[in-house]
Amino acid sequence: MEKYGYTPDEGRYVNGMKYRRCGKSGIMLPEISLGFWHNFGDVDSFENARAMVHYAFDHGVCHFDLANNYGPAAGAAEKTLGTLMKSSLQPFRDELFISTKAGYDMWPGPYGSWCSRKNLMASLDQSLQRMNLEYVDLFYSHRYDPYTPLEETLQALVDIVRSGKALYVGISRWPKEAAQVAYSYLAERDVPCLIYQGRYNLIDREPQETGIIDQAKENGAGFIVFSPLAQGLLAGRYLDGIPADSRIAHGGHLKKEALTEERLQQIQALNCIAGRRGQTLAEMSLAWILNDERVTSVIIGSSSVGQMQKNLKALHSPAFTTEELQEIERVLNGKVKAEK
Ligand SMILES: NC(=O)c1ccc[n+]([C@@H]2O[C@H](COP(=O)([O-])OP(=O)(O)OC[C@H]3O[C@@H](n4cnc5c(N)ncnc54)[C@H](OP(=O)(O)O)[C@@H]3O)[C@@H](O)[C@H]2O)c1
Numbered sequence: 001m002e003k004y005g006y007t008p009d010e011g012r013y014v015n016g017m018k019y020r021r022c023g024k025s026g027i028m029l030p031e032i033s034l035g036f037w038h039n040f041g042d043v044d045s046f047e048n049a050r051a052m053v054h055y056a057f058d059h060g061v062c063h064f065d066l067a068n069n070y071g072p073a074a075g076a077a078e079k080t081l082g083t084l085m086k087s088s089l090q091p092f093r094d095e096l097f098i099s100t101k102a103g104y105d106m107w108p109g110p111y112g113s114w115c116s117r118k119n120l121m122a123s124l125d126q127s128l129q130r131m132n133l134e135y136v137d138l139f140y141s142h143r144y145d146p147y148t149p150l151e152e153t154l155q156a157l158v159d160i161v162r163s164g165k166a167l168y169v170g171i172s173r174w175p176k177e178a179a180q181v182a183y184s185y186l187a188e189r190d191v192p193c194l195i196y197q198g199r200y201n202l203i204d205r206e207p208q209e210t211g212i213i214d215q216a217k218e219n220g221a222g223f224i225v226f227s228p229l230a231q232g233l234l235a236g237r238y239l240d241g242i243p244a245d246s247r248i249a250h251g252g253h254l255k256k257e258a259l260t261e262e263r264l265q266q267i268q269a270l271n272c273i274a275g276r277r278g279q280t281l282a283e284m285s286l287a288w289i290l291n292d293e294r295v296t297s298v299i300i301g302s303s304s305v306g307q308m309q310k311n312l313k314a315l316h317s318p319a320f321t322t323e324e325l326q327e328i329e330r331v332l333n334g335k336v337k338a339e340k
Helices: 046-058 077-094 116-133 151-165 176-188 213-216 229-234 261-276 283-290 305-316 320-330
Strands: 019-021 029-032 032-035 063-065 097-102 135-141 166-172 192-199 222-226 297-300
Touching: 019 097, 029 032, 029 116, 032 305, 046 077, 046 305, 077 116, 097 116, 116 135, 135 151, 135 192, 151 166, 151 176, 151 222, 166 176, 176 192, 176 213, 192 213, 213 222, 229 261, 229 283, 261 283, 261 320, 283 297, 283 305
Parallel strands: 032 063, 032 297, 063 097, 097 135, 135 166, 166 192, 192 222, 222 297
Antiparallel strands: 019 029
16 A cells, blocks of 8 residues: 555645635635545445545545445445545645535444434444544534434534534535524534535526525525536436446436436537537536535536546636526426527
């Protein structure tokens, strides 16, 4: 194992990355963050994972988003980061903002899932071990738990911060009403919720429509986006069929059924708009989200350095004209077919 054989790019904070303040906190996050959901498991190439992480860090992507169950196998993505911490990233620990989560199925029995105090506390201890970290910067309740009293989950988050094992806490995929309880409970105990993590992209506007994004802002929390490219649909990955090395072909969370004829036509039409703007569909899709100043950061997934290289161009996207924004909406409302 190389021991600190990696020297990051000295220009990593001046090469074009931009940073946004996370809600009313002292934390700035890169506009583009890197997620470890896919491609960092023990079935994946470690060399590829390392190359992507180093490329990201070299370009100012200092926020890595993990969860206990990312793999496969569950826990493997955290172990990949742990190996990288030991071999190359440890000297830069204070430059990194590392998050993890608990709440989905992790180990057998009644304590290995959801958001009881028992699950959250034990899971975070396991995550820290796997990642070779003394603390995480951000710990999330990965999903709303309808079985555990909200106060139990929230008090566990408060106590986790007080224990020093996490600097900040956040919530992911919580419905609006429960999220309001969380914001209030945490603020009253001087452990304000740093951030809400939700899925938001050109074809999935749920957090906008439900008021979740505004609610985060009103409560002084940031809003961070997952699956900004709809797992590859909005990256142009499937414009010419289903590539053998793609997420759909691997049979993971993105199902072939998501690629309906109507969806494909929308994607083709969006791709034409992107082309006229002189950019790829992936760049335009990311830029569309970042055009919303309520968004703190987008967490991209990536299966190669090449994809990351392309996606980081979204940081320098031309501004949208009103006509372009209206045309995008017409496409998504099914009123426009692909025009060159
Ligand atoms: N809180 C939650 O419940 C939750 C849920 C989901 C995700 N997340 C977080 O959000 C992160 C991102 O989610 P995601 O992976 O779904 O994000 P995404 O950015 O929507 O999709 C990433 C995938 O799109 C494809 N892609 C990306 N750039 C491309 C390009 N330039 N050209 C062609 N294809 C491209 C790649 O697919 P291929 O693999 O096919 O190449 C890549 O793996 C996760 O890693 C995780 O940290 C959180």
